[in-house]
Amino acid sequence: MKKTMLTLTLLGIALGGAPWVLADDKGERNFLGYGRDVDPALSATYKEECGSCHFAYQPGLLPEQSWKGIMTGLNDHFGDNAELEQPVLDQISQYLTANAADRTKTGRSPGIAKSLAAKDAPLRITETAYFRRKHDEVPLRMVKDNPKVGSFSQCQACHTKADTGSYDENQVRIPGFGRWDD
Ligand code: HEC
Ligand code: HEC
Structure with a gap:
């Protein structure tokens, strides 16, 4: 029982949290390439x-x-x-x-x-030039016309790790459409 908890904790750290080993202009990345794009609330x-x-x-x-x-x-x-x-x-x-x-x-x-x-x-946020630039290839049928999303304001509907401050495009899953491939 204890061992399982430990394994899960370590796995959690490996997938989502520290250690940050890479840093670039996008933010800090862990060894899987995922990281923190903005500091979490x-x-x-x-x-x-x-x-x-x-x-x-x-x-x-x-x-x-x-x-x-x-x-x-x-x-x-x-x-x-x-x-x-x-x-x-x-x-x-x-x-x-x-x-x-x-x-x-x-x-x-x-x-x-x-x-x-x-x-x-x-x-x-959705009116900043930065946001627009990042989302200009995402079609309306996946957003406004998608009843499971509704609007771009619903960050967490598509960005599965939004609450941790991670917005990496590889972690995007659009409800009804799945992964984002560009
Ligand atoms: C009673 C409900 C309600 C509460 C409480 C609320 N909001 Fe909102 N907020 C809204 C609605 C509705 C929108 C527009 C969403 C849309 O267009 O899809 C919105 C939009 C926003 C947006 C713009 C999102 C975008 O499109 O980029 C920000 C920023 C925001 N709220 C901040 C706050 C902050 C800060 C607080 C706390 C002080 C707060 N909200 C509390 C209802 C609420
Ligand atoms: C309908 C789904 C959807 C919603 C809602 C959405 N995004 Fe995105 N977002 C995407 C997709 C898809 C990409 C990748 C676009 C591309 O690469 O062309 C992206 C890219 C990004 C990126 C750049 C990521 C990277 O790896 O370059 C940031 C930052 C981002 N979104 C933040 C936000 C924030 C903040 C919100 C809410 C205010 C939000 N997004 C709402 C789908 C969404």
Whole structure:
């Protein structure tokens, strides 16, 4: 019993976690070539409050100004009311801005920040030039017209390791279509 647990733990580390042995402009890779594209979301408060309607997007996916824009407009959040009590609002705003794309030096975050003009602060990750460039070959029939996905905002529907901050194209499985081969 104990041995099985140990084996599973080691396997888990080998497949998903440390040790990072390679690093390139995309981020850190483990020996299987998979790695961390953005730092995972670690704040429990953030995941609870902002991960109930959709995937808890990692802070490193948008620049500071975008998060500020989102957090000051929660009463009309893409048509929904996502308002929060002041102390929780402050805590989450603090967390998001401190870990924003333009304040992070690793993984894809610097590239995302650089894909935007200086004062540009889109409220959607899916509107950044970086995101568009990475997804311009993915046809609508796999996304909007795919009832199992619905929109590009559902990162975790296709990126099987999205919650760990890994968005490697080799880990993509599109519901109803399977692996991504390009
Ligand atoms: C009441 C439900 C609800 C809550 C709670 C909520 N959101 Fe959203 N959020 C939405 C909806 C609806 C959309 C639009 C999704 C779509 O277009 O498919 C959205 C979209 C987003 C997007 C843009 C995704 C994209 O397309 O790139 C971001 C970023 C976001 N939310 C951040 C947050 C943050 C930060 C919080 C917590 C403060 C939060 N959300 C809480 C409903 C919610
Ligand atoms: C409909 C499925 C789908 C959804 C939803 C989706 N993606 Fe992707 N994503 C893909 C595919 C397919 C690729 C690879 C595209 C290619 O290589 O042409 C990709 C590529 C990427 C890459 C580059 C990976 C690499 O190895 O170069 C990043 C980063 C990424 N997606 C992030 C996101 C984020 C963040 C979200 C949510 C806001 C998201 N994706 C939503 C399908 C999806």
